[in-house]
Amino acid sequence: MLVLPFLKGMGLGASLIIAIGSQNAFVLSSALRRQHAMTVAWLCICIDAVLIVSGVFGLGALIRQAPVLLDVATWGGALFLLVYGALAFHRAWRPEGLNAGKIKTLSLKGAILTTAALSLLNPHVYLDTVVLLGSIGGQLPGEQPLWFALGACVASLLWFLTLVLGGRLLAPWFQSAASWQKLDVLVGVTMWIIAAMLIKNGLS
Secondary structure, eight states, X not given: OTHHHHHHHHHHHHHHHXXXXXXXXXXXXXXXXXXXXXXXXXXXXXXXHHHHHHIIIIIHHHHHHOHHHHHHHHHHHHHHHHHHHXXXXXXXXSOOOOOGGGSOOOOHHHHHHHHHHHHXXXXXXXXXXXXXXXXXXXXXXXXXXXXXXXXXXXXXXHHHHHHHHTHXXXXXXXXXXXXXXXXXXXXXXXXXXXXXXXXXXXXX
């Protein structure tokens, strides 16, 4: 069923996107101050989509043609997810609230440049989208990679639009350390479950 790879891509994409960090803080701050928030959100969404699709259909195709790369991607992806999950649990152990007020108001040009920098100058963005999502989605058969990539893109779309459209309502919630703690626990559990699935596939 094509629904399953879509949900898998959406779930993994959401787990990677929903984490406290500079990009989310900037998007939320833009929404709170009504400073080019929709432009900022759509730029984040478009960057994610390009990286996700290129990873799934570029790196994924290369991996399928090289069994060694498939093994590297499987075990490397599992290791990365285990470490990423552990970091999420570590953040949950010592939670911090989101202080979006630290980010200064910028012009439209400044907002675009800042968004691009936060999105493209972060090595984790490439690990998350091109390497991790690309290696996992690229291993799927038939039309499933397309639906996996679509699911991950939808997760990005929903998350950033939620930050913008619900920014004022969500701000008090995100400033609560306990709320981020719950999110980080969810992210950690999701990461470790998918890592276990990769390990199982690698051993079988």
